[in-house]
Amino acid sequence: MSPIGRFVTFEGIDGAGKSTHIDWYVDRLRARGIDAIRSREPGGTPLAERLRELLLNEPMSMDTELMLMFAARRDHLERLVRPALAAGRWVVCDRFTDSTWAYQGGGRGGSAERIAWLEQWVHGDLQPDRTYLFDLPAELAAERRASARTADRFEREDEAFFRRVREAYRQRAGQSPGRFLVVDGRRTIEDIQKLLENDIASIGI
Numbered sequence: 688m689s690p691i692g693r694f695v696t697f698e699g700i701d702g703a704g705k706s707t708h709i710d711w712y713v714d715r716l717r718a719r720g721i722d723a724i725r726s727r728e729p730g731g732t733p734l735a736e737r738l739r740e741l742l743l744n745e746p747m748s749m750d751t752e753l754m755l756m757f758a759a760r761r762d763h764l765e766r767l768v769r770p771a772l773a774a775g776r777w778v779v780c781d782r783f784t785d786s787t788w789a790y791q792g793g794g795r796g797g798s799a800e801r802i803a804w805l806e807q808w809v810h811g812d813l814q815p816d817r818t819y820l821f822d823l824p825a826e827l828a829a830e831r832r833a834s835a836r837t838a839d840r841f842e843r844e845d846e847a848f849f850r851r852v853r854e855a856y857r858q859r860a861g862q863s864p865g866r867f868l869v870v871d872g873r874r875t876i877e878d879i880q881k882l883l884e885n886d887i888a889s890i891g892i
């Protein structure tokens with residue numbers, strides 16, 4: 688019997704700690720003999736990475752941003768995610784459509800109806816099997832970002848924007864408690880790793 692692929696996503700406001708843990712998580716899966724790949728959105732394919740460059744750096748309207756996010760996602764799904772899952776691989780992805788609900792919906796105040804329509808069109812019933820939401824107050828995330836790197840177009844948004852994004856994420860997690868695991872980003876890296884390690888067993892190995 689062929690192995691079952693799994694789709695795992697990492698979510699959270701910028702600076703909440705996703706990138707710190709995702710490589711470690713993929714390594715832990717591989718140590719258990721799981722064929723896992725890491726990807727990210729926007730991005731993950733040559734075309735989607737080019738769209739990422741634009742999305743993170745080029746000024747654009749809210750609607751253009753929303754449509755480019757989904758254009759990048761469609762390419763990523765067609766060329767990388769769906770083939771990998773069909774081959775029984777695990778795809779561990781830094782952000783997916785929950786980011787769109789949180790940033791373009793919560794942060795920018797975009798129409799929920801449009802996001803829902805695009806979500807249905809672009810990926811139908813495909814949803815992650817597990818989503819880790821790294822939850823951190825906006826002011827703490829801003830402090831962590833400041834010491835880490837140069838800000839892109841999203842990271843230059845003010846604290847009120849990130850408070851709305853965080854709230855939208857928390858609402859999403861409340862709507863799908865079976866899919867989400869909310870990780871308190873204030874915990875130590877070691878504590879978070881223990882939590883993730885324990886969780887891997889619960890998602891079907």
Ligand SMILES: Nc1ncnc2c1ncn2[C@@H]1O[C@H](COP(=O)(O)OP(=O)(O)OP(=O)(O)O)[C@@H](O)[C@H]1O
Pocket residue numbers: 699700701702703704705706707708821831832834835872873874875876879
């Ligand atoms: N649990 C933690 N405790 C203390 N510092 C942390 C913790 N997790 C991450 N950090 C630090 O916070 C900073 C931001 O973390 P990281 O880059 O992982 O965030 P991110 O959520 O991936 O952000 P982005 O979405 O913008 O890429 C880094 O300097 C990292 O070392």
Ligand SMILES: Cc1cn([C@H]2C[C@H](O)[C@@H](COP(=O)(O)O)O2)c(=O)[nH]c1=O
Pocket residue numbers: 701727728729756781782783784785786787788790791841842
């Ligand atoms: C998928 C997706 C992403 N974003 C935003 C969120 C982040 O600020 C950037 C990506 O940067 P990261 O360092 O890789 O986290 O893109 C968004 O607004 N909407 C989305 O759907």
